Amino acid sequence: MPSNKHILLNAFNMNCVGHINHGLWTHPRDRSANYHRLDYWTDLARLLEKGLFDGLFLADIVGVYDVYRANVDLTLQESIQLPVNDPLLLVSAMAAVTQNLGFGLTANLSYDLPYLFARRMSTLDHLSNGRVGWNIVTGYLESAARAMGRPAQVEHDRRYDQADEYLEVLYKLWEGSWEDGAVLADRERRIYAQPSKVHPVQHHGEFYQVEGYHLCEPSPQRTPVLFQAGSSARGLRFAGRHAECVFISGQSREAAARQVAAIREAARQAGRPPQAIKVFMGISVVTAASEAEARDKHGEYLRYANPEAGLAHYAASTGIDLGRYGLDEPIRFEKNNAIESAVKTLTANQDWTVRRILDENALGGRYPALVGSGVQVADQLHGWVQDTGLDGFNLTRTVTPESYADFIEHVIPELQSRGLYKTAYAEGSLRHKLFGAGDRLPGQHPGAGYRDLAALAQR
Template identity: 55%
Template sequence: MSREIRLNAFDMNCVGHQSPGLWAHPRDRSWEYKDLAYWTDLAKILERGKFDGLFIADVLGIYDVYQGNGDAAIRQATQVPVNDPLQLIPPMALVTEHLGFGLTASLSFEHPYPFARRLSTLDHLTQGRAGWNIVTSYLESGAKNIGQAAQTEHDARYDFAEEYLEVCYKLWEGSWEDGAVVRDRARRIFSDPSKIHPIEHAGKHFQVPGIHLCEPSPQRTPLLYQAGASSRGKQFAAEHAECVFVAAPSKVLLKKTVADIRRRAAEAGRDPRSILIFNLQTVIVDETDAKARAKFEEYKSWVSYEGAMALISGWTGIDFSQFQPNEALRHVKTNAIQSAVEAFSTADPDTVWTPNSLADWVGIGGFGPLFVGGPQTVADLLQEWMDETDVDGFNLAYAVTHETFSDVVDHLVPELQKRGVYKTQYRSGTLREKLFGAGPRLGANHPGARYRRG
């Protein structure tokens, strides 16, 4: 019998996100991204469908690799304009009880001391439903706009991330002991100074001598997500992440990626099953296969080639305008998202990729696979991928929002529940408790746990 299928929704505080051009579809609401009602409506839909969480992507920069400038991205709303994601979460938490929230925030552009406070605040306001997707950023434009001459080399960004996390762990786990907050009105003592400690961090990149400014939040360390799928990224995920998002376009590649992450986790002294792995997926579902196929064909007519080229050029660091639309492509090493390059280079050895075929591939849902069909067809495919790859669930991108998510909730979720492979109610507690059925804190074998005091 298949394991429980876990679902996250994948969105971004922008127009279009993973489906370039479909913002112009008459039923698409992504142009409302700047309105709170857009996000609170989405949160209610996802909680009704018992989604584990909403994973909010982000980039600090513009996709300006294609044709050497950002014009195509701007014309096609290819993840620009883009607003800050953190401020969306409190209002969504207010209208839901269980839905988790995965915030993408780059550690490349913000000092860990104020950032740790921001995340503790978010964990308090959501009553422990906050998660952090740890990213190191890949856009040259983002690096330049904060004063860096160029983006740091790919693997060196992860070396920087190791110390960044060490500072955060010390603040979240080690600065305030359990019992430091006493709230004793009679003695007029709110917190016990003897149980609150300066972290006295002196490292290569950061000097942080003081205490964490926040009292411990429900999870202390927010649930940790990671989305890097390069070799260095997988090693970082195996050591630190509790949930990993990957974007494998085939079962063969996904099975290999999942096995690699679990092997690395075991070598790092962690339980390989203490990491949940989600693959990027897009689902076009309706009452029947025929209706779903018709909907997909309608969606395809709205895809923007220019927007797709701007998106994939930014992801890979390769300017695809240098190739003819039907010219065969070869593997190129870049300083951007290496897994993106590897994905189209190795997804199918028999496939000759061209800019046109890449645009078709990423046009709806980005790098992940696309499933189209009625509830039974799509449920069969999801179970097949679970059984054959050992993945734990799927990070669902949309074609048209909120329609794609409503269709999943209305058509697919009941079929999965009928098969006994999808929850019918949430667990109680924090996001970490809901996902793992254990306590609200990092597990004892997690590297962050070693910084606890008292």
């Protein structure tokens, strides 16, 4: 990796008690049960900006984890992403107490109309002065489909077909409805916006019928930074066309390197530069002033973590009830509409068992866990980037906010001393901070092709 390439870093969190590393809400220093208090989030935002984090990436889920043992008993007992509040409503408050921190917001397009969603995201982009991104998800829980009045989820690849059209509608609204220079705000002439420069969207597709003007004037980025996490063949094709940042969850450097290469190739096949997509990997870190202290802290955390809760979370991700299996029974393939890549990983070689999953979930979740001093963790992060081509990491919480504070105290200065992490924020929007090429979608991105709606209508 070139010495001047800075590692990108998001804090990975969720508007709930238990996110990835389950059970740690019971730790006496953990504050995640305060997730429904505004000061919990504003304090966290201030802390992350102090550490120069690029963003706070907020996961979300629609539906509940009811696959494990066919009920929600453990889900409720350990608060496995239940209860969960809306992530978008947090941004205004956090943006008000920060100047540079970005916000990656997960929103499920399967159950939300694009016309109103476009307004919500434009509003947040305005209020944050261009610091929002959208993590595009289509969902994977049958419980969500039932809750939304549907007998079952739409089939996996078909959901991505719908997502392609959803993005087309959004690009028309965000990029094309209002021309640059449409807003004059001219008090003397009593012209706020020029009618000739504001255009209605006319979209008549398979999934959506939209006729109307975007309700918001252009925000700093217009289109928020686009995140995506699908790694199935269809998900990669979608990412290659639309995503600017992709989130992966590699369990080894070799697996992560293959995923990064596949994402770069997907971008190339979509006619975009391979480096147009930044790739982030989920990771957990337990660090302290020395290796011994970090090991002690890790051991302490393990006593509060719940591997079975991690197993229940994974059961929902795969759609396979792992509670039906014996500890050493190979887990078999089941065709379903859950996360396709997770099902294939779990069943491809018939070498995964419940015991192995529980071992990997010792800290309550399956992300790689780095344990050590700031120097040791910096070594490992640098090694991951060099060996895989990753651009950065989504740092999940263990004990919150302690895990973020420890990382800022022990790891950030070490990365900075090696020239691997910024010492100050760049100016501008989240997109410009990440890519250094302005606030708007680049010209090679398909969304940029919707900026002239009048010309499109004549084709």
